Amino acid sequence: MTEVGQAGAGPKAAPAEVSRRARLWRRFRRRPMPMAGLVLVVAFVLLALVGPLVTGDPAAQDYLATLAPPSGAHPMGTDDLGRDAFARIAHGAQVSLQAGVLSTLLAMAVGIPIGLVAGFYRRWLDPIVMRLVDVTLAFPFLVFAVGLAAIIGPSLKGVVLALGFSQLPAVIRITRGEVLAVREMDYVAAAIADGAGDGHIIFRYVLPNCASPLIVQATVAIPAAIIGESTLSFLGLGVQPPTPSWGVMLTTAQQYLSDAPWLAIWPGLMIALATLGFNLLGDGLRDVLDPRSHR
Numbered sequence: 001m002t003e004v005g006q007a008g009a010g011p012k013a014a015p016a017e018v019s020r021r022a023r024l025w026r027r028f029r030r031r032p033m034p035m036a037g038l039v040l041v042v043a044f045v046l047l048a049l050v051g052p053l054v055t056g057d058p059a060a061q062d063y064l065a066t067l068a069p070p071s072g073a074h075p076m077g078t079d080d081l082g083r084d085a086f087a088r089i090a091h092g093a094q095v096s097l098q099a100g101v102l103s104t105l106l107a108m109a110v111g112i113p114i115g116l117v118a119g120f121y122r123r124w125l126d127p128i129v130m131r132l133v134d135v136t137l138a139f140p141f142l143v144f145a146v147g148l149a150a151i152i153g154p155s156l157k158g159v160v161l162a163l164g165f166s167q168l169p170a171v172i173r174i175t176r177g178e179v180l181a182v183r184e185m186d187y188v189a190a191a192i193a194d195g196a197g198d199g200h201i202i203f204r205y206v207l208p209n210c211a212s213p214l215i216v217q218a219t220v221a222i223p224a225a226i227i228g229e230s231t232l233s234f235l236g237l238g239v240q241p242p243t244p245s246w247g248v249m250l251t252t253a254q255q256y257l258s259d260a261p262w263l264a265i266w267p268g269l270m271i272a273l274a275t276l277g278f279n280l281l282g283d284g285l286r287d288v289l290d291p292r293s294h295r
Helices: 004-008 010-029 032-055 085-121 125-137 141-152 156-183 186-193 198-234 246-253 262-289
Strands: none
Touching (some): 032 085, 032 262, 085 156, 085 246, 125 156
C-alpha cells in the first residue's frame, strides 16, 4: 500500500520503484504456469501482428484445393472455398484480440471512474449505482452481450460495444469495493486531516492502491471477451463473412465435421489456448501483486 510518507520521497523514489519492479518480476518468473501464460499471450500477439503479413490474403480462393487437408502448401488445410485456414486463423487473431482488448479498455475507462465516485463519496450516489449494477449482474454475461449485440447490429464495432458494456458492472463493483477498503486506511485519513482535496486524495492515494486488482481483472476480462466475440460471431451477431474470425470459421466448420474436421479443430484450439494464456497470466499477476501471498 502507498504511504503518506512516500509523497515527499522525491528523486529517491525512482530506485525504490525500479527495485520493486525487479522484485515483482523475479516472483513472477519463478512461477512456471504464469510464465507459460505469458508465452502464450506473446505468441498470440505476434500471430496477430506478424501473421497477416506473411500469410497473404485470407479471402483468396483456390477451387482446386477445396477442403484440402493440412499439407506443406496449406499447414492448416483449406475450407470449402479453398481459402487457406492458416491465413484466416492469423487474421482472426487480430479480430479476437481487438475485441478482447478494446472491449476491456472500454469497460475500464467507463467503469473505473463510476466505481471511484460511488465508493469514495457514497451517500446517495452509491446505493443508486450499486442497485443498477445488481440488476445488470442478474443477467449472465453472454446473454447480456447477445442482447446488446442484437440491438447494436452485427459488426466488430458492435461486438466491442456489446462486450464492453457487458463487462461494465463487474468493473464498477470491483472498483467500488477496493475504494471502500482503501478509503478507511490511515494514510487516507491523515491526508484528509492534512487538508488535502478530494482530487488529490483519489489520484494520489486511492487509485494507485486499487490498480493491482484492476490489472488482474483486465487480464481475466480479456479471455472472457475473446470467448464472447467468438460466440457472437458464431451466432451471426458479430463479425460478418468474409471477414476472418474464429467464430465465423466454426460456423462454417459445423457443416464439414466428418469430411474436414481440421476446420473446427484449429479455431477451437486457438480460442482455448488464447483463453488459457490470459487466465494463467491473470492468476500469476494476482499472486505476484497481492502482498498477502508473500511470506
